[in-house]
Each structure stands twice: as C-alpha cells, then as structure tokens.
Amino acid sequence: MNRNPIIPFVLIMVIGVGLMFLMSFKGVGDMKEIAAEEENGGAETEDLASATPEELYQQSGCVSCHGGNYEGGMGPALTGVGDHLSQEEIQDILINGKGAMPPNLVQGREAEMAEWLAGLK
Secondary structure, three states, X not given: OOOOOOHHHHHHHHHHHHHHHHHHHHHHHHHHHHHHHHHHOOHHHHHHHOOOHHHHHHHOOHHHHHOOOOOOOOOOXXXXXXXXXXXXXXXXXXXXXXXXXXXXXXXXXXXXXXXHHHOOO
C-alpha cells in the first residue's frame, strides 16, 4: 500500500487553520472583557491610587533599578537623596526622567513620592 506524502502536510494545514479560528474567537471574548475593564477604570488604577509611596515604589518597578533597600544598582542609591537634591528637583526627575530613568513612572503622585524620597535616610 502506497501512502500519499502530501496528506501529513494537508492535515497540519487544516489543524493550523482551525486553531487560528479558535484563537480568533478567544481574542474577541478577551477584547470585550478588556473594554469592560477600561470603562470601569480598572482595578490596578485603584490599587496605585491608594498605595503609600513605599508601596508605589515596589509596584512601579523602581525596585528593579534602585534596589529593595534603596541601595542602588543599575540606578543610583536613594538613601540620602534628599541631602543633595531638593524636593522640587526630585519631583522634576520623577516627572521628566533623567539619564536612563523614564519619565512619569508615578504619574499624578510625583509630589507625594518626592516628599517621601527626600526624607529617606
């Protein structure tokens, strides 16, 4: 019995097209959920709005560059930053970024975060 060598390729194609349609329908369902979350404001926004500056430091990704104990790493150390920068200068850096630091990581909470950072010892 001689088998046709094209049959495996046709089967793979049919399965691939079928999976593509299934994934498309899954995406449409997810799109509706995402749209509903955006209309409600999303839970993450509420979490960040009620977070203390230290929690905001942890959640915004500051830890990855400045360290868990503010000791620095890829970014500068934050302990004693208030000794050589004013609160306004710290706030300006939070808003505009500096060097490799991107701007607006704590959007809307810059003043509160600057006050907290200026007091770190």
